[in-house]
Amino acid sequence: MPTAHPPSDARPDLSVNPIFTRQPMHIPRYRLPDGELDADVAYQIVHDELMLDGNARLNLATFVTTWSEPQARMLMAESLDKNMIDKDEYPRTADLENRCVHMLADLWHAPDPEHTIGCSTTGSSEACMLGGLALKRRWQARRKAAGKPADTPNLVMGANVQVCWEKFCRYWDVEMRLVPVGPDTTGLTPERAVEHCDENTIGVVAVLGSTYDGIYEPVKEIADALDKLEADTGLDVPMHVDGASGGFVAPFIDPDLEWDFRVPRVKSINASGHKYGLVYPGVGWLIFRDASKLPEDLVFSVNYLGGAQPTYTFNFSRGSAMIQAQMYNFLRLGRSGYTAIVANMLANARHLNQSLEASGKFEILNPGLAEPVVTFKLKGDPGFDVYHLSARLRENGWIVPAYSLPPDADDVKLMRIVVLAGGIGGARFLLGVRAHAKTIGAEVTAIVNVGDDVWMHGLRICPDLDSVMYTLSAFRRRVASGGREVEVDLPAGQARWVSAQEHVGENIGGTDSSGLDFALAAFDRHRRDRGGRGRRALVLGAAARPGPARFPPRRLLRAATGCCSGLTG
Numbered sequence: 001m002p003t004a005h006p007p008s009d010a011r012p013d014l015s016v017n018p019i020f021t022r023q024p025m026h027i028p029r030y031r032l033p034d035g036e037l038d039a040d041v042a043y044q045i046v047h048d049e050l051m052l053d054g055n056a057r058l059n060l061a062t063f064v065t066t067w068s069e070p071q072a073r074m075l076m077a078e079s080l081d082k083n084m085i086d087k088d089e090y091p092r093t094a095d096l097e098n099r100c101v102h103m104l105a106d107l108w109h110a111p112d113p114e115h116t117i118g119c120s121t122t123g124s125s126e127a128c129m130l131g132g133l134a135l136k137r138r139w140q141a142r143r144k145a146a147g148k149p150a151d152t153p154n155l156v157m158g159a160n161v162q163v164c165w166e167k168f169c170r171y172w173d174v175e176m177r178l179v180p181v182g183p184d185t186t187g188l189t190p191e192r193a194v195e196h197c198d199e200n201t202i203g204v205v206a207v208l209g210s211t212y213d214g215i216y217e218p219v220k221e222i223a224d225a226l227d228k229l230e231a232d233t234g235l236d237v238p239m240h241v242d243g244a245s246g247g248f249v250a251p252f253i254d255p256d257l258e259w260d261f262r263v264p265r266v267k268s269i270n271a272s273g274h275k276y277g278l279v280y281p282g283v284g285w286l287i288f289r290d291a292s293k294l295p296e297d298l299v300f301s302v303n304y305l306g307g308a309q310p311t312y313t314f315n316f317s318r319g320s321a322m323i324q325a326q327m328y329n330f331l332r333l334g335r336s337g338y339t340a341i342v343a344n345m346l347a348n349a350r351h352l353n354q355s356l357e358a359s360g361k362f363e364i365l366n367p368g369l370a371e372p373v374v375t376f377k378l379k380g381d382p383g384f385d386v387y388h389l390s391a392r393l394r395e396n397g398w399i400v401p402a403y404s405l406p407p408d409a410d411d412v413k414l415m416r417i418v419v420l421a422g423g424i425g426g427a428r429f430l431l432g433v434r435a436h437a438k439t440i441g442a443e444v445t446a447i448v449n450v451g452d453d454v455w456m457h458g459l460r461i462c463p464d465l466d467s468v469m470y471t472l473s474a475f476r477r478r479v480a481s482g483g484r485e486v487e488v489d490l491p492a493g494q495a496r497w498v499s500a501q502e503h504v505g506e507n508i509g510g511t512d513s514s515g516l517d518f519a520l521a522a523f524d525r526h527r528r529d530r531g532g533r534g535r536r537a538l539v540l541g542a543a544a545r546p547g548p549a550r551f552p553p554r555r556l557l558r559a560a561t562g563c564c565s566g567l568t569g
């Protein structure tokens with residue numbers, strides 16, 4: 001919402017000449033022009049203006065998706081004219097939204113995912129506010145039923161929450177109980193959460209993927225502490241999990257982590273489809289544990305579009321393209337595709353962490369990497385600060401934000417790189433491997449990470465040992481491996497994922513080939529198990545860094561260390 005003319009240009013007119021070699025003309029900058037413009041000229045003016053924006057691929061500040069497959073873009077273009085609120089007119093769109101809701105309810109372990117309730121939103125902010133509103137209404141209903149006052153609600157959350165929660169509290173007259181963070185933690189802890197609760201607490205918000213540093217707050221432990229509070233005092237405080245980023249990360253990379261509806265105290269969860277859900281900006285999700293957690297008086301039904309349609313949103317009209325794109329991703333990737341992509345982003349984040357540390361100039365703040373968010377500060381006192389470095393990087397096109405941790409921990413000045421897929425080549429490769437293996441009657445015994453994306457595109461699927469050997473030796477010199485072997489059962493069954501990701505980067509171009517040795521051993525085993533008949537057995541792949549990353553990490557590292565040297569000099 002612009003509230004003032006941007007100070008960057010106080011001139012009232014935009015000069016169109018001489019750019020378009022037309023008659024000189026001026027068009028007003030802040031007033032609706034009196035006349036019309038040629039369509040091409042209007043397009044060019046806006047287009048050229050946008051060229052001065054930052055480059056999305058180098059925007060390492062945002063959690064939001066900056067790349068999408070062409071097929072998803074195609075679907076979005078086809079849906080641009082469909083208003084998602086016109087559910088009677090576009091029943092299939094409404095159905096797709098509904099199916100996304102149930103898929104997420106299932107992914108997040110709702111007790112009865114087929115019958116639970118939820119909605120799409122413009123993003124996590126709207127989802128958080130709608131979730132907060134449901135908490136407030138349920139608390140008010142309980143208080144009124146008990147004949148108690150219901151006019152001083154409060155919401156308990158860490159001081160590290162995203163601004164949407166502060167907005168929620170201010171817009172809906174809820175006291176914001178911000179629990180201080182630091183010095184030994186950057187998020188909400190069970191003890192501090194409980195200390196801040198009382199009979200007016202409408203809920204506790206736990207964040208899965210803190211905006212500041214990507215940490216997961218301990219949802220289960222906070223719930224356990226609230227269980228104890230209830231046992232001791234009778235106070236029954238529900239939880240909402242803000243999984244804006246983690247909601248699309250944890251289920252794939254950390255499936256045993258209990259942060260979702262497996263924890264009975266968690267009544268609602270939000271996530272941004274446009275973050276690790278991998279859709280362009282404009283979609284979020286809110287899912288309730290079960291239908292009873294959404295008070296009926298918050299649901300509106302309108303009939304003026306034909307048919308009675310219940311809605312729980314702040315908006316009325318909204319584009320539906322992002323919903324189509326979300327469903328596309330769900331179908332396209334499935335669990336294994338999302339898992340491959342998240343694993344890859346984490347590998348990239350780990351690589352960045354290690355390389356930044358190794359440069360000797362930076363201190364890594366979050367080596368654990370719950371999600372692919374790299375945070376670091378400057379080592380020692382190099383004579384400049386993170387704000388200088390951020391500005392210098394910006395001059396070079398890189399957008400890496402510098403900021404401080406929340407109050408009480410704000411002496412820490414840090415920078416953050418959100419690693420996101422710039423492509424899903426790796427997942428595409430894995431899916432392609434499977435599909436191809438099926439058509440040639442091969443069985444996938446191992447998928448080996450052997451290098452970066454450049455090489456991935458060169459790999460072939462090998463139907464027999466000879467060509468496997470040929471391909472292996474052809475790539476032997478370029479293989480990145482020798483790392484810790486991590487085995488993950490891919491849900492589809494046969495495939496095994498052998499990861500050399502820990503060492504990707506350093507070893508590219510090296511000769512170490514233990515990943516390949518593993519693949520060959522797997523192949524031999526397979527053949528042995530089949531009495532030597534397993535000709536069509538091994539499929540090897542490369543997914544260490546699938547697809548173009550959002551940014552070329554090595555170039556970023558060079559820029560970061562180069563800027564440090566420039567600032568020192």
Ligand SMILES: Cc1ncc(COP(=O)(O)O)c(C=O)c1O
Binds near residue numbers: 124164210245272
């Ligand atoms: C933890 C958290 N919650 C909520 C939001 C708001 O999400 P959105 O941008 O989808 O509205 C963000 C955005 O970064 C976030 O990190």
